Amino acid sequence: MTNSGSAKEINVVVIGISHAGMEVSKTLASFAKTQHLELRVTMVDQRSYFYHNIAMPRALVDSKTATSISFSLDGLLDQYEQDPGNPKHRFIQAAVTSITTTSVELSNGSSVPFDYLVLSTGVSSTFPATITVPTIPEANEQLTQVHANVEKAKQVLVIGGGAVGVEAAGEIADAYPDKKVTLVHSGPHLLPDIFKPTVLSGALAKLQALGVRVVLNEKVNIPENTVFDCSVRPLDLQGASGNVYQSDLQILATGAKPNAGFIQGLEGTLGTKLRDDRGYIKVRPTLQLDSDACSNIFVPGDVNNMAAGAKYAILAKQQAELVSGNIKALVTASAGGKTVALKQWDGRVANSCVIPIGRTRGVGQLLGVSLGSSWFADFTSRNLKGKDYFVSFAAKGFKNSK
Numbered sequence: 227m228t229n230s231g232s233a234k235e236i237n238v239v240v241i242g243i244s245h246a247g248m249e250v251s252k253t254l255a256s257f258a259k260t261q262h263l264e265l266r267v268t269m270v271d272q273r274s275y276f277y278h279n280i281a282m283p284r285a286l287v288d289s290k291t292a293t294s295i296s297f298s299l300d301g302l303l304d305q306y307e308q309d310p311g312n313p314k315h316r317f318i319q320a321a322v323t324s325i326t327t328t329s330v331e332l333s334n335g336s337s338v339p340f341d342y343l344v345l346s347t348g349v350s351s352t353f354p355a356t357i358t359v360p361t362i363p364e365a366n367e368q369l370t371q372v373h374a375n376v377e378k379a380k381q382v383l384v385i386g387g388g389a390v391g392v393e394a395a396g397e398i399a400d401a402y403p404d405k406k407v408t409l410v411h412s413g414p415h416l417l418p419d420i421f422k423p424t425v426l427s428g429a430l431a432k433l434q435a436l437g438v439r440v441v442l443n444e445k446v447n448i449p450e451n452t453v454f455d456c457s458v459r460p461l462d463l464q465g466a467s468g469n470v471y472q473s474d475l476q477i478l479a480t481g482a483k484p485n486a487g488f489i490q491g492l493e494g495t496l497g498t499k500l501r502d503d504r505g506y507i508k509v510r511p512t513l514q515l516d517s518d519a520c521s522n523i524f525v526p527g528d529v530n531n532m533a534a535g536a537k538y539a540i541l542a543k544q545q546a547e548l549v550s551g552n553i554k555a556l557v558t559a560s561a562g563g564k565t566v567a568l569k570q571w572d573g574r575v576a577n578s579c580v581i582p583i584g585r586t587r588g589v590g591q592l593l594g595v596s597l598g599s600s601w602f603a604d605f606t607s608r609n610l611k612g613k614d615y616f617v618s619f620a621a622k623g624f625k626n627s628k
Contacts, residue, residue, distance in 0.1 A: 236265045236557060239330055239340040241322050242485070243271040243299055245539045246527030247346035248623070249546035250553075255306035255315050257554050265557060266314045267303060268338055270330065272321040275299060275362045276624070280539060281615035282354055283393035283582075285369050286376050286477075287401035292369035295617055296362045301625035319360065322347075324491040327519055341522060342553050345507060345515075346546070347485035348528045352454050352478040355390055372456045379458050379475035380405060385446050386479030387411025388418060389581055392429050394477050399436035400584025407438045408471060412445040412480075420575055421591060424598035428589040429581060431599055436584055446471065454478040484529045492520075506531035511570035513549050522556075524549040538576040545571060582612035 240251045251269050258265035278295040285292040303315040321333040325345075330338045350356045354372050357365050376382070376398060384395045387409055395409040409416075415426040416433075433440055444465040452461075460474050484506045493500050496519055501507055508516035509530045515523040526545035552568045559566040580590035580597075588607020590597050597603035 234264065236262065236341050237268065237339055238265060238342045238344065238553065239268045239270060239338055240344040240346060241270045241325075241330065242345070242347035242527075242529075243269050243276060243302075243317075244346065244348050244527070244542075246348070246542040246546040246549075247271075247344065248276060248302070249543045250344050250346065250526065250550050251303060251315075252306070252623075253547070253550035254553060255303045257550075257557075258315075259306045259308050262557055262561070263308055268315070268340075269299065269302070269317045270320060270322060270332065270338070271299065271317075272319065272333070273299075273358070273360055273365075274319050275365065276620075277357050277365065278615075278617060278620045279355055279357075280611075280620075281617050282369075283390065283397045284615050285354070286373060286394060287397050289370060289373050291614070291617065292373045293366040295369075295620075296357075296365045297621065297624040298362060302623075304625060322488045324488050325523075326492060326495065327522075342556070343523045344549060344553075345486075345489075345523065345525045345529060346527045346542075347488075348542075349482040349484050351390075351482045352480075354456060355479065355482075375456050375458050375475055377402070379473075381473040382407045382475045382477065383461075383463065383471050383473035384409040384477045384479060385448075385463075386481075387413065387416040387440070387442070388479060389579070391477070391479035392416055392433065392581055392583065394479060395433055395438050396436060396583035396587070397585075399433070399438045400586075403437065407436075408441065408473065409433065409438055410441045410444050410446050410465065410471060412443070414443055416440070416442070417581065417589075420577070421579070421589075422594075422596035422598070424596045425581075425589045425591055428597075428599035428603065429583065432583045432587045432589065436587070441465070441469075441471075444469070448478070482528075486529055496520075502531045504531075511573075512552060512568040513545060513571055514552075514568075524553065532571070533573070533575055538579065540578070541574070541576055544574075580607050580611040582607045582615070585612060588612050 240247045255267045275296045275298050281295045299317050307313045324331045384391050399407045416429045446463050446465050463471050486507050507525045507530050509525045510516050513524050526549045527542040555566045577594040578592050582588045587604050589603050
């Protein structure tokens with residue numbers, strides 16, 4: 227164990243405390259307690275809470291879930307403090323405005339220096355898959371209102387047939403059989419291509435069994451300046467085919483965008499493009515930022531430019547484990563005046579995922595094996611993700627969860 231009194235302080239800053247950022251923060255804080263007392267973790271997020279958006283589809287139809295999926299970041303690292311009376315790890319609630327090779331500039335006007343920086347800012351989707359209000363009471367209020375709106379609506383239009391769109395349509399149709407639910411998707415099949423054909427066809431069949439009208443190969447024209455906030459309002463939207471889709475509540479489940487605008491200043495300073503054409507941050511196989519000048523900056527999770535099949539919570543955590551391991555290796559090697567070969571991401575994509583379609587149905591695949599439309603798919607969904615969308619599991623990681 228390194229004595230903090232005789233070693234230079236090592237500052238690790240983690241920006242964005244969702245699945246990847248939380249994993250890195252906990253792992254490195256634990257490492258600091260047991261091996262390197264001089265290491266200090268600073269977490270930065272513009273919200274005071276972790277939003278378990280995996281459960282958003284259930285929150286649409288269940289008021290208890292709506293107020294149970296935001297968890298306070300306060301005290302997240304308390305268990306890893308060597309001296310609880312004099313904590314060294316901290317959380318700063320602020321937005322990041324820019325970064326340099328040595329510091330993070332925040333919206334509150336402060337500058338936070340770092341030895342290692344982790345960019346785990348993820349992506350932003352449309353509301354309510356993404357919620358940006360700063361506090362838990364505000365988040366709970368928004369989701370409670372969304373639930374009330376869904377309950378009131380008569381015709382619901384879901385735009386986008388990825389996992390979120392399929393789950394949202396399934397939850398609403400299952401909870402409210404009398405509502406007219408339409409799902410429109412621009413692709414030839416529901417769900418991403420990483421799923422087996424029987425999973426794709428099974429999702430379609432099970433939505434249709436719940437009475438959902440599914441329209442494929444149709445791109446809905448979204449009018450400029452139209453806000454999608456799950457309010458109750460009559461709105462007619464036209465598809466590329468010319469067909470018009472009527473509804474009084476719309477859920478837009480498309481168009482996730484990387485949260486990476488803060489890196490623009492660093493690009494200017496280095497004179498190089500650090501984002502790809504889609505705006506995702508470019509990384510090396512070690513998940514370090516793709517720049518020789520920034521070998522101390524790591525980028526796990528959705529905001530990096532890995533393949534779309536790597537954009538799942540379970541893989542974000544696995545990437546966070548790799549980043550944590552590489553930072554620990556660098557810290558240990560530096561203390562001993564040595565060099566070290568860092569581990570590389572193997573390029574894996576998600577081969578296991580369960581998609582609930584209402585409370586009793588679902589599709590998915592486990593380790594690449596399709597569960598298709600079988601009874602076992604329904605059983606697995608109902609007893610795994612479909613039970614509570616992992617809310618109870620997520621709550622275990624937080625000090626102030628109910």
